Amino acid sequence: MKRRSFVIAFAAAALAPAALAQKPMKIGIIGSGRIGSTFGGLWVKAGHEVMFSDRDPEAVKRAMDGLGMRARSGSVAEAAAFGDAILIAVPYGALPAIRDQVGDLLKGKVVIDPNNPVAARDGEMGARAKEKGAGVSTAALLPGAKTVRAFNSWGYAVMAREANRPAPRMAIPVAADDPVAMKVGLQLVNDAGFDAVAAGNLAASKAFDLGSSVSGRVLTAAELRQALQLKP
Numbered sequence: 001m002k003r004r005s006f007v008i009a010f011a012a013a014a015l016a017p018a019a020l021a022q023k024p025m026k027i028g029i030i031g032s033g034r035i036g037s038t039f040g041g042l043w044v045k046a047g048h049e050v051m052f053s054d055r056d057p058e059a060v061k062r063a064m065d066g067l068g069m070r071a072r073s074g075s076v077a078e079a080a081a082f083g084d085a086i087l088i089a090v091p092y093g094a095l096p097a098i099r100d101q102v103g104d105l106l107k108g109k110v111v112i113d114p115n116n117p118v119a120a121r122d123g124e125m126g127a128r129a130k131e132k133g134a135g136v137s138t139a140a141l142l143p144g145a146k147t148v149r150a151f152n153s154w155g156y157a158v159m160a161r162e163a164n165r166p167a168p169r170m171a172i173p174v175a176a177d178d179p180v181a182m183k184v185g186l187q188l189v190n191d192a193g194f195d196a197v198a199a200g201n202l203a204a205s206k207a208f209d210l211g212s213s214v215s216g217r218v219l220t221a222a223e224l225r226q227a228l229q230l231k232p
Helices: 001-017 034-047 055-062 075-081 092-106 119-132 136-142 156-162 179-189 202-206 219-227
Strands: 024-032 047-055 071-073 086-090 110-115 145-147 171-176 195-198
Touching: 001 024, 024 075, 024 156, 034 055, 034 086, 034 145, 034 156, 034 179, 047 055, 047 075, 055 202, 071 202, 075 136, 086 092, 092 119, 092 136, 110 136, 110 156, 110 179, 119 136, 145 179, 171 179, 171 202, 171 219, 179 195, 195 219
Parallel strands: 024 047, 024 086, 047 071, 086 110, 110 145, 171 195
Antiparallel strands: 145 171
């Protein structure tokens, strides 16, 4: 599907009040560092149930601190099984290990991908993913999962600072190949305290990869659509 047609198909979903009226979701977090803890905490505060996991138990404890009964801890496999949607927030080079560990549990589930390939850290795999586009590369690494590209173009500190600010809120682009995944991604971006902007399919998400023209810029939804040349 061409990018413009895809955006038109999902534009209504990005703005629909029903997207904010969904029942609370169960969300599994794989990787409870800065990104995982930031968004897990925002989703708990929005009313979702979140299970944090990480290879470092102390990271899980820090992520859960003060979040109350809707936050819980588990193993990576338990978080993958628990979540209706899964946020994977790990170094890009760790994605094959996640696939080998819990790939079967991720099949059919919405997987939020904020991960950025860095050639200096991730080697040839990172270089290939950066050239091809991180979104499509992640989807290829996690076959059967419904990959959603979001939260990848800004540092966690910027997003934590801007979440739930007074209107106009900071905009976050969302890309997916699957319509259901797109709807869930839009909802979760909105619920985290941002204005979600449907930005096309995973191939189109290369336009907002780390280092792109919008990367690091705090923009409103209208400004982001203009920068990405999306229809209002």
